[in-house]
Amino acid sequence: MSVPALRLAIALLTILPAMAAPEPAQLTPNQVAQAIKTDTLTIPTPGELFAALAKPGKIDWPSQYRGPMPMTYRNRAQIALNLGGLIADGFIAVEAQDAQQVKNIGGDIIKMAKALGVSENILSRGNSINEFAENNDWGVLQEELEATQNEVKASMQSHRDQDLVILVSLGGWIRGTQVVSDAILKNFDGNTAKVLRQPALVNFIQLKVDGISPELRNEPLVKDVTSQLAVIQKLVSLPSGNAPTLDDVRKINEAVTKLMGEIQNKGDVK
Amino acid sequence: MISRFLFLIAFLFALCLGSAGAQTDQEVEARKTALDVAGAFTNDGFKLRDGHWAGAVKPGDHALIAVNLYAGNHYWFSAGANETAKKIGVDVYDENGRQLVAENYNAGEKAAAGFSPVTSGQYFISLNLLEGAASSLCLVYSYK
Numbered sequence: 001m002s003v004p005a006l007r008l009a010i011a012l013l014t015i016l017p018a019m020a021a022p023e024p025a026q027l028t029p030n031q032v033a034q035a036i037k038t039d040t041l042t043i044p045t046p047g048e049l050f051a052a053l054a055k056p057g058k059i060d061w062p063s064q065y066r067g068p069m070p071m072t073y074r075n076r077a078q079i080a081l082n083l084g085g086l087i088a089d090g091f092i093a094v095e096a097q098d099a100q101q102v103k104n105i106g107g108d109i110i111k112m113a114k115a116l117g118v119s120e121n122i123l124s125r126g127n128s129i130n131e132f133a134e135n136n137d138w139g140v141l142q143e144e145l146e147a148t149q150n151e152v153k154a155s156m157q158s159h160r161d162q163d164l165v166i167l168v169s170l171g172g173w174i175r176g177t178q179v180v181s182d183a184i185l186k187n188f189d190g191n192t193a194k195v196l197r198q199p200a201l202v203n204f205i206q207l208k209v210d211g212i213s214p215e216l217r218n219e220p221l222v223k224d225v226t227s228q229l230a231v232i233q234k235l236v237s238l239p240s241g242n243a244p245t246l247d248d249v250r251k252i253n254e255a256v257t258k259l260m261g262e263i264q265n266k267g268d269v270k
Numbered sequence: 271m272i273s274r275f276l277f278l279i280a281f282l283f284a285l286c287l288g289s290a291g292a293q294t295d296q297e298v299e300a301r302k303t304a305l306d307v308a309g310a311f312t313n314d315g316f317k318l319r320d321g322h323w324a325g326a327v328k329p330g331d332h333a334l335i336a337v338n339l340y341a342g343n344h345y346w347f348s349a350g351a352n353e354t355a356k357k358i359g360v361d362v363y364d365e366n367g368r369q370l371v372a373e374n375y376n377a378g379e380k381a382a383a384g385f386s387p388v389t390s391g392q393y394f395i396s397l398n399l400l401e402g403a404a405s406s407l408c409l410v411y412s413y414k
Contacts, residue, residue: 027334027367027394035336035394040321041411042336047317048413052340052390139317146320194341200365200392201338240365240389 084171190243303350
């Protein structure tokens with residue numbers, strides 16, 4: 001091979017790999033900052049979280065059930081937060097493939113939604129949930145639960161209760177995180193624990209809560225939730241790629257369990 | 271089959287309620303196309319999220335939507351456009367804005383990207399209008 005030909009070959013060897021594997025595109029910080037965030041796409045459902053948890057092995061879902069919830073709340077923020085938690089309970093019952101539990105929770109969801117004055121259309125969702133549970137249509141039930149949640153939120157928006165919408169999502173996220181962190185604690189695995197890393201999600205929820213009306217934001221329960229959410233945000237802001245330790249998971253579980261307890265049991269908050 | 275029927279019912283119901291906000295005819299068409307793409311994944315055991323995003327995109331431009339995903343799940347992001355779009359694409363970016371390798375499907379006004387995150391957290395889905403006049407695009411996603 002002549003020298004010029006060799007030089008050409010070396011040049012090609014240098015250039016070709018670069019041509020074959022182009023640098024991946026990179027978004028600018030401005031593009032990232034301006035990305036669209038919506039309640040219905042940016043916030044994952046408890047079902048998505050539970051699906052990720054269920055991959056590595058069998059989860060004892062019935063051990064995550066909780067006792068019946070009071071249906072006597074009078075504070076709208078408390079009802080909205082507990083409604084979100086109940087919907088997460090519905091996803092747990094679906095994972096457990098427990099038709100009776102799904103029907104019980106479906107009934108409670110409808111009662112609580114009605115307490116908020118949402119549309120009568122929600123009643124038909126209750127009937128669908130019962131029907132799918134009786135037919136063991138578990139995959140469809142997950143979608144039906146999310147559709148029910150979205151319908152409740154849509155009804156809230158049309159009744160100018162949009163400030164309550166984020167509280168429903170927040171209640172669901174807290175209950176989902178409580179269940180998942182508890183299940184991980186019972187059978188610790190660092191890789192599975194990675195599902196608990198959600199800094200941007202909590203930041204998004206926090207920003208939405210900050211944007212609600214001052215009157216609602218100053219209610220004692222909402223104030224408590226907001227201040228504790230800031231603590232939880234730090235706990236779930238785990239470094240990318242690193243698996244959380246058992247201690248990290250325990251701290252997250254303690255924080256969300258405390259918060260869930262307040263949401264469920266705090267006395268007359270207004 | 272039942273799932274696809276449910277999508278249709280949910281879709282029509284959302285239209286009646288106006289729950290997705292005031293949608294244009296083009297956005298409705300785009301959503302119908304996106305749901306059509308997502309239906310194929312549902313048959314493969316993927317569960318479809320009830321939410322969606324729809325909006326107008328200029329030629330050569332994109333819409334960027336933030337999602338929060340869980341390590342261990344497999345996701346398909348399905349997009350559709352109204353008929354003025356000739357070619358669209360879907361790309362996935364990580365929380366630092368770096369494009370990720372994804373399984374891709376492209377067919378004119380339909381496109382999808384499949385992705386399994388190894389890290390839980392925020393990702394960005396880019397809906398790209400590659401060819402055609404200004405169009406409405408819609409994104410839905412499925413997981414399993």
